[in-house]
Amino acid sequence: MLELALEAERNAIRRYKRRAAQADALDEVALKVQIEDLIVDETRHAEEMERILTDWKT
Numbered sequence: 703m704l705e706l707a708l709e710a711e712r713n714a715i716r717r718y719k720r721r722a723a724q725a726d727a728l729d730e731v732a733l734k735v736q737i738e739d740l741i742v743d744e745t746r747h748a749e750e751m752e753r754i755l756t757d758w759k760t
């Protein structure tokens with residue numbers, strides 16, 4: 703269950719990175735920054751899940 707949630711976070715990060723690159727290519731600086739903030743949030747979520755999974759298995 704938690705592994706699926708972690709994979710969903712990682713997929714979201716991959717998709718947001720693509721969207722940030724597209725915004726950059728269109729010179730949409732504000733949009734790119736907003737998407738990067740989302741990447742920060744999702745990365746934090748993924749790291750928390752990785753930590754929980756690591757602690758769970760030890």
Ligand SMILES: [Fe+2]
Nearest residue numbers: 711743744747
């Ligand atoms: Fe998330």
